Amino acid sequence: MKKKKCIICSEEFDGPGHNADPIDTGRCCAICNSQVVSPMRVKIFIEQFESSYKERRWYDKFLNDEDKER
Numbered sequence: 001m002k003k004k005k006c007i008i009c010s011e012e013f014d015g016p017g018h019n020a021d022p023i024d025t026g027r028c029c030a031i032c033n034s035q036v037v038s039p040m041r042v043k044i045f046i047e048q049f050e051s052s053y054k055e056r057r058w059y060d061k062f063l064n065d066e067d068k069e070r
């Protein structure tokens with residue numbers, strides 16, 4: 001089987017590898033996938049969750065303020 005080069009650590013690996021997104025565009029090895037790519041995906045997911053939560057809080061506050069004026 002032809003070896004592929006990891007886009008993150010430049011080590012060669014067997015098999016199809018893993019999608020390196022969002023770290024880089026290309027394929028990475030299993031080690032980088034578990035050590036770098038997966039934690040980054042979790043981090044981005046948490047940041048998106050927190051920002052959407054904050055927007056919701058702001059929206060709820062906006063609605064509550066409007067209720068007081070009535």
Ligand SMILES: [Zn+2]
Nearest residue numbers: 006009029032
């Ligand atoms: Zn790697």
